[in-house]
Amino acid sequence: MSMLKRDDWYDLTRATNWTPKYVTEEELFPEEMCGARGIPMEKWESYDEPYKVTYSEYVNTQREKDAGAYSVKAALERANYVDDADPGWVSTLQAHYGSIALAEYAAVSAEGRMMRFSKAPGNRNMATYGMLDETRHGQIQLYFPHEHTKRDRKWDWGHKAYHTNEWGAIAARSMFDDVMMTRDALSVAIMLTFSFETGFTNMQFLGLAADAAEAGDHTFANLISSIQTDESRHAQQGGPALKIMIENGLKDDAQKMIDVAFWRSWKLFSVLTGPMMDYYTPLEHRQQSFKEFMQEWIIGQFERQILDLGLDKPWYWDTFKKDLNETHHGMHMGVWFWRPTVWWNPAAGVKPEDREWLEEKYPGWNESFGSCWDVITENLLEGRPELTGPETLPTICNMCNLPIVGVPGPNWEVTDYSLEHEGRLYHFGSDVDRWCFEQDPARYKNHLNFIDRFLAGKIQPMDLSGGLAYMGLAPGEMGDDAHNYEWVKAFVQEIQDVA
Amino acid sequence: MALFPLNSNFQGDFVIQLLPVDTENTMDEIAAAAAHHSVGRRVRAQPDKVMRVRKHGTEELFPRDMKLHESGLGPTQTIDIIFADS
Numbered sequence: 228m229s230m231l232k233r234d235d236w237y238d239l240t241r242a243t244n245w246t247p248k249y250v251t252e253e254e255l256f257p258e259e260m261c262g263a264r265g266i267p268m269e270k271w272e273s274y275d276e277p278y279k280v281t282y283s284e285y286v287n288t289q290r291e292k293d294a295g296a297y298s299v300k301a302a303l304e305r306a307n308y309v310d311d312a313d314p315g316w317v318s319t320l321q322a323h324y325g326s327i328a329l330a331e332y333a334a335v336s337a338e339g340r341m342m343r344f345s346k347a348p349g350n351r352n353m354a355t356y357g358m359l360d361e362t363r364h365g366q367i368q369l370y371f372p373h374e375h376t377k378r379d380r381k382w383d384w385g386h387k388a389y390h391t392n393e394w395g396a397i398a399a400r401s402m403f404d405d406v407m408m409t410r411d412a413l414s415v416a417i418m419l420t421f422s423f424e425t426g427f428t429n430m431q432f433l434g435l436a437a438d439a440a441e442a443g444d445h446t447f448a449n450l451i452s453s454i455q456t457d458e459s460r461h462a463q464q465g466g467p468a469l470k471i472m473i474e475n476g477l478k479d480d481a482q483k484m485i486d487v488a489f490w491r492s493w494k495l496f497s498v499l500t501g502p503m504m505d506y507y508t509p510l511e512h513r514q515q516s517f518k519e520f521m522q523e524w525i526i527g528q529f530e531r532q533i534l535d536l537g538l539d540k541p542w543y544w545d546t547f548k549k550d551l552n553e554t555h556h557g558m559h560m561g562v563w564f565w566r567p568t569v570w571w572n573p574a575a576g577v578k579p580e581d582r583e584w585l586e587e588k589y590p591g592w593n594e595s596f597g598s599c600w601d602v603i604t605e606n607l608l609e610g611r612p613e614l615t616g617p618e619t620l621p622t623i624c625n626m627c628n629l630p631i632v633g634v635p636g637p638n639w640e641v642t643d644y645s646l647e648h649e650g651r652l653y654h655f656g657s658d659v660d661r662w663c664f665e666q667d668p669a670r671y672k673n674h675l676n677f678i679d680r681f682l683a684g685k686i687q688p689m690d691l692s693g694g695l696a697y698m699g700l701a702p703g704e705m706g707d708d709a710h711n712y713e714w715v716k717a718f719v720q721e722i723q724d725v726a
Numbered sequence: 727m728a729l730f731p732l733n734s735n736f737q738g739d740f741v742i743q744l745l746p747v748d749t750e751n752t753m754d755e756i757a758a759a760a761a762h763h764s765v766g767r768r769v770r771a772q773p774d775k776v777m778r779v780r781k782h783g784t785e786e787l788f789p790r791d792m793k794l795h796e797s798g799l800g801p802t803q804t805i806d807i808i809f810a811d812s
Contacts, residue, residue, distance in 0.1 A: 557740045564768070599740055599768035606767070614767050622733045622742040622804070635740035635768065643733060643742055643782055643804040652802055654733065654742075678744055682731055682802070 237279055241352045244272055261344040262411025266475045274347030274467045278460050285356050289363065292453045299449040300371060308444060309375055314709040315507040315574030316442050319435070322507075322571045324372040324385030326395065326499055327431070330403050332365030333389075337407035337415045341464065344412040347471070350464055357420075357461035364454050371450055380703045384570035391699035394568060394677045395498065398628035401674065402495050406488045409670075413468060414484055421465025422488035426529035428458040430500050434520040438504065441512040469536050478538065485533070486541040487666060490659050493547065494554075494627035501555025502562060505585065506576030507709070516588040518551045543659045550657075552589055556596045557632025564603075565617050567691070567705040568698060574709035577604070578717045591638075598636040607715045620694070623676040625653040626660035648672060730794060732756070733804040735782055736764035742804060749795040753779040753788045760807045775809035782806050 247255045252268065263271065280288075309317055338361055341354035372385035388396045406418040432455035439448035472481040504517040515523070526548070530540060541547065563573040577585075577600045585592040606614045621630035622643065631654060633641030644655040648668055655661040664671050680686055686697040695705060708714075727750050734745040743763050747756050757777035765771050778787045782804035788797055799805065 560740055560768075596740065598738065598770075602766070602768050602770060611766075617763070619746070619763050620744045622744055631742045632740055635738055637738075639738050641735055641740065641742060643735065645782075645804065652800065654802070654804070678802075681744075 233279070233281055233284075237281065241348050242272065243348050243351070244268055244346070256344060256346055258411075260340065260411055261346055262413035263346045264413065264472075264477055264480065266346075266471060266477070268346055270471055270475060271346040271350075272348065274349040274471060276349040276353050276463060276467055278353070278463050280356060280460070285359070289359070289457075292456065293363065293367070296367065296450050296453045300446045303446050304374065308446065309378065312442065312444065313509045313512075313574075314572060314711075315509060315576065316444065316512075318571040318574055318706075318709045319438075319503045319507045320372070320444075320447060321381045321384065322499065322503065322569070323431070323435070324368055324382070325388035325570055326399055328365060328368035328372075328385050329389040330399060331361050331368060333403060334361040334407060334419070335365065337361075337410075337419055338461070341412045341415055345416065345468075347468065350412070350416060350468060353461060353464050357464065360457035360461055364457065367450065367454070371446070380701070381570050381572075381706075384704065387699070388570060392677075392680075393570065393698040393700065394623070394628070397677060398498070399495060401628045402491045405491060405670070413472075416465045416468040417472075417481060417484045418488035419465075420462050421469060422485050423492045424458050424462035425465065425532065426489070426525050427492045427496055428455060428462065429524045429528075430496060430520055432458060434504065434515070434524070435500070437514040438508045438512055441514060442508065466532070466536065469538070473537055482538055482541075483666060485538065486543070487663050489541055490543065490547075490663060491627065493550075494624075494629060494656070494660070497550070497555040498558040498562065498629050502559035502573070502576075505555065505588070506559050506581075507574045510578075510581055510584055513584075517555055518588065521551050543662075546657065546659060553634055554632065556585075556589070556592065557634075558629065560596060560599060561621055561630045561632060563708075564615070565621065566707055567616070567695060568700065569706040570700065570704055572706045572709040575600075575603075575714055578714045579721055580717075595634050595636040595638060604715060604718055607712055608718060612712075617691075620678060620681060622654055623678045624656035624660050625674070625676055625679075626655055626663050626671065628676050629656065631656040731802050732794075732799065733782075733802060734760040734763065735804055735806045736760055736769060737806065737808045738769040739764045740768065745805075747794060749793070751794050752791050753794075753797070754790045756794060756805070757807050760805075764807075772809045776812055777807055778810040780806050780808065 256263065335358050338354045338358035342351050342358055345351050345354065369386055372382045375382040389400060406423060407415055410418060432451040436448045436452045436455070439451070469481050472478065501517045504513065504520065533540060562569055563575055566573050582593060582597060603615050606612065623629065624631050631641070631643055644658050644661045646653045646655065646661050646664065649672065653664065655664065675683065681689065681694070686693050727748055730747050730749050732745045732747055733742050735742045745760050745763070747759055751759070757779050761777055778790070780787045781799065787810065
């Protein structure tokens with residue numbers, strides 16, 4: 228049977244904006260769900276997705292992708308890679324699965340909202356595939372860590388994390404709830420697919436895949452590369468939507484959505500991907516520093532995309548570029564210092580050769596963040612491990628839900644950007660976090676971060692044991708130093724060499 | 727006397743921390759309580775200096791013997807603790 232070429236029928240078959248007969252257009256597309264912002268239906272028909280695919284093509288391609296990823300896993304399963312892998316890399320895997328797998332599954336709902344409620348037929352079509360993509364990503368990233376649950380309960384957090392009140396899970400849930408679970412279809416296209424997926428999933432899924440391949444973890448490298456091929460397709464839903472918004476006089480609205488979602492994404496990646504790339508991945512397996520990856524994927528590619536669309540760089544771009552040198556180092560130190568509160572074992576990543584690398588990649592690191600690690604290292608060397616753990620909680624930002632960190636040492640610069648709103652005092656880790664809050668206080672004002680919950684008496688007893696129980700962290704799940712403090716021995720050797 | 731939460735921003739440290747104190751505490755006692763969570767953990771002691779307290783982002787130091795309830799600080803406000811000569 229002769230087949231028409233896709234180009235000959237695609238546009239006709241996806242033009243499904245019928246004139247409703249039994250309900251009104253408003254009933255078919257409630258504004259709170261579709262968010263068309265007054266742009267008429269015919270304008271949405273000009274939505275032109277750059278990546279066109281048919282269902283049969285999609286299914287064939289996805290089958291091949293799954294076959295590839297699952298076969299590599301099956302082939303390498305008996306090699307028991309994780310038993311011999313560097314503990315820092317194992318921590319990267321555990322942190323990744325817990326942070327990502329169920330967020331992907333939640334994204335099914337976000338894609339589903341665009342699939343049903345977007346007024347753009349092309350968007351609805353792409354989101355159908357996007358929804359199937361996210362189903363695959365949820366399933367595959369739950370399945371892969373599951374084989375390791377016999378090794379360690381931390382692997383179980385691939386599924387468990389988002390069901391708990393662990394602080395990192397609260398932070399991730401807050402961000403994803405904001406950009407994808409509680410927004411209309413148009414906002415999801417811009418805040419999730421354009422702002423988050425275009426830039427940041429490249430970081431997690433391509434940047435980390437490069438490190439994984441270097442570390443010899445071909446199972447994980449194949450898995451996340453396979454996922455990214457889907458991300459790079461469905462991330463393109465936002466671009467055409469932005470074009471229509473700009474053409475119809477809604478550039479400011481679009482810009483604000485990008486600015487909020489980009490910043491929230493950045494903060495989450497500063498605590499997740501930053502430590503993985505610059506501290507957890509063994510030095511010899513690092514492809515680039517976190518900052519270099521960010522410069523390539525975000526400063527280079529994302530910035531160009533924004534400008535090409537006729538939008539502006541976010542107003543805080545200079546702050547963001549400065550933060551690339553600082554924020555994730557503070558987040559890493561916080562995670563390591565409060566290590567019982569995470570479901571993986573943080574790798575300190577500060578052996579003498581690591582510190583040389585950090586100083587090379589981030590000039591001034593030894594004087595700033597290194598000054599704190601000096602004290603920590605001395606405490607471990609001199610038998611005071613109790614001083615390398617916390618006796619209180621860090622102050623948490625009311626936007627990103629992460630600790631308020633800054634630059635330590637002689638050029639000390641740590642700032643609480645506070646705001647009193649309707650009689651409540653809020654604390655923010657940056658002026659941008661505070662700005663995000665000010666854009667829509669009603670959306671954010673009732674959320675309680677971990678400290679708010681603690682002070683409200685929701686965490687009992689009001690000490691570390693109560694906090695860990697509230698976070699769902701049982702013995703065997705709480706983090707400790709990934710290398711069991713063996714890294715400190717390198718300093719003993721160094722001292723002996725000097726003597 | 728009442729338990730009172732402040733946020734401690736300690737000079738040289740990398741993070742702001744929750745600091746439970748008492749409304750009857752003096753500024754010197756508050757500085758010492760804050761030091762417990764920073765000095766010797768991530769910040770080196772400076773024995774030749776005095777730890778002084780100020781409202782975050784301001785320059786004026788609170789008197790060392792001023793009690794918290796006299797300071798005008800509210801719950802969860804952030805204080806800076808800095809090393810000073812006197």
